[in-house]
Amino acid sequence: MTKKYSMTVFGCQMNERDAETLRGFLDQLGYTETERVAEADLVIMNTCAVRQKAEEKVYGLIGRLGKLKEQNPGMLLAVCGCLPQQEKAAQKIRKKYPFVDLIFGTHNLAAFPELLQRVQSERGPVMEVWDEAGEVAEDLPVMRRDGVKAWVNITYGCNNYCSYCVVPYVRGRERSRRPEAILAEIGKLVAGGSKEVTLLGQNVNSYGKDLSEKIDFPGLLERVDRESGLARIRFMTSHPRDFTEKLVAVMAEGNNICEHVHLPVQSGSNRILELMNRGYTREHYLGLAELLRNYLPGCALTTDLIVGFPGETEEDFQDTLALAEEVRFDAAFTFLYSPRRGTPACNMPEQVPAAVKKERFARLLEVQNRRGLERNRALVGCVVEVLTEGPSKTDPNVLTGRTRTNKTVNFSGRSVGPGTLAEVEITAAQTWSLLGRLVP
Ligand code: SAH
Numbered sequence: 001m002t003k004k005y006s007m008t009v010f011g012c013q014m015n016e017r018d019a020e021t022l023r024g025f026l027d028q029l030g031y032t033e034t035e036r037v038a039e040a041d042l043v044i045m046n047t048c049a050v051r052q053k054a055e056e057k058v059y060g061l062i063g064r065l066g067k068l069k070e071q072n073p074g075m076l077l078a079v080c081g082c083l084p085q086q087e088k089a090a091q092k093i094r095k096k097y098p099f100v101d102l103i104f105g106t107h108n109l110a111a112f113p114e115l116l117q118r119v120q121s122e123r124g125p126v127m128e129v130w131d132e133a134g135e136v137a138e139d140l141p142v143m144r145r146d147g148v149k150a151w152v153n154i155t156y157g158c159n160n161y162c163s164y165c166v167v168p169y170v171r172g173r174e175r176s177r178r179p180e181a182i183l184a185e186i187g188k189l190v191a192g193g194s195k196e197v198t199l200l201g202q203n204v205n206s207y208g209k210d211l212s213e214k215i216d217f218p219g220l221l222e223r224v225d226r227e228s229g230l231a232r233i234r235f236m237t238s239h240p241r242d243f244t245e246k247l248v249a250v251m252a253e254g255n256n257i258c259e260h261v262h263l264p265v266q267s268g269s270n271r272i273l274e275l276m277n278r279g280y281t282r283e284h285y286l287g288l289a290e291l292l293r294n295y296l297p298g299c300a301l302t303t304d305l306i307v308g309f310p311g312e313t314e315e316d317f318q319d320t321l322a323l324a325e326e327v328r329f330d331a332a333f334t335f336l337y338s339p340r341r342g343t344p345a346c347n348m349p350e351q352v353p354a355a356v357k358k359e360r361f362a363r364l365l366e367v368q369n370r371r372g373l374e375r376n377r378a379l380v381g382c383v384v385e386v387l388t389e390g391p392s393k394t395d396p397n398v399l400t401g402r403t404r405t406n407k408t409v410n411f412s413g414r415s416v417g418p419g420t421l422a423e424v425e426i427t428a429a430q431t432w433s434l435l436g437r438l439v440p
């Protein structure tokens with residue numbers, strides 16, 4: 001009988017991409033994936049530590065799985081990813097949940113098969129978390145579930161140390177992959193039928209700074225556009241400090257680079273941006289938004305915003321509201337500031353009370369939802385290119401896909417298969433998605 005595993009992935013695309021590597025390893029080891037946790041021989045939790053809520057979700061799940069394991073003592077439980085990459089959290093898991101069989105961090109992902117082997121031979125819990133990330137490991141196995149869209153890392157880690165953020169501590173220093181390795185991975189994906197690739201990094205704009213060869217992110221993007229044969233190329237995440245006109249020009253001249261930039265601004269107040277250690281001003285950001293719209297008038301601009309950073313006054317918050325009004329983001333992920341142990345902001349005085357954060361959050365959401373809906377409404381009546389993903393989760397008679405600007409479109413018409421680039425007329429707009437009909 002083949003062994004079965006079940007995996008829960010928390011957090012961002014980096015974790016999703018790591019999960020694809022874990023799936024690749026498990027496939028080589030003869031495991032198959034199951035959605036039914038109760039029948040799994042191995043349960044993996046690939047965790048996130050970016051906000052307190054993400055952490056709490058993980059602890060809740062570990063607790064529930066512990067109960068399941070009581071009925072099925074042979075079941076192996078593994079916790080990996082960003083949470084145990086922090087020493088204190090790893091120790092906490094070890095002490096509070098002694099039934100967890102394997103704990104490892106983001107830096108020793110490549111050692112997963114050996115670690116699993118040790119769990120099986122030592123018959124006791126194994127915990128191994130490396131402090132340093134080491135060299136970029138190429139040629140790790142990968143198993144992707146989506147045949148149409150894929151994520152490809154171009155950098156790992158982050159050097160920015162934004163004062164609220166745990167990522168540099170749990171993902172290590174920034175390391176770029178060699179362009180040949182990136183192009184080879186994309187080449188395989190294209191040969192396998194993938195239509196869209198998102199180039200992935202915490203700050204894609206600093207790509208190549210640590211490489212011996214002379215290449216920067218616009219240069220890489222140009223090469224991927226010219227050489228890959230992909231229908232669509234995306235990239236994430238851009239940092240406003242390192243985002244250049246050269247990049248916008250490459251986007252404008254490229255054939256298959258999608259007209260969407262995710263450019264987290266975090267706050268509209270210069271005072272708060274400085275406390276956040278973001279390295280740019282509100283004026284600089286507004287300049288970038290203008291630049292983008294001058295070169296690429298149809299381009300979508302999305303962002304991340306944090307509400308209630310320590311010391312944020314009503315006036316600072318007003319600056320954020322005004323910025324959201326002015327920029328008119330297509331979409332924004334809005335977060336309540338969450339103190340993270342070990343980050344400078346965690347110890348800053350004047351932490352904002354929860355009730356104030358919540359109240360500001362609601363006001364920001366109102367502005368953003370209104371602005372986002374306006375942006376979407378402007379598309380009603382237009383015909384756009386949609387990359388079909390398949391039937392919608394909520395209604396199997398409706399197809400779903402995304403525009404080049406990364407907006408979800410649910411559309412009707414004759415059935416077309418996943419991976420089809422469809423011409424769709426937009427018939428209605430919602431805050432987070434569009435409705436449409438296939439052009440006959
Ligand atoms: N590298 C990307 C993504 C980092 S994490 C970037 O720089 O944009 C994704 C988002 O989570 C961040 O953009 C930020 O808005 C949010 N975030 C990170 N740490 C946070 C914290 N401590 N509290 C609230 N939101 C946080």
Ligand code: SF4
Nearest residue numbers: 158160161162165167
């Ligand atoms: Fe975190 Fe800042 Fe790095 Fe993004 S750029 S991962 S917010 S430290």
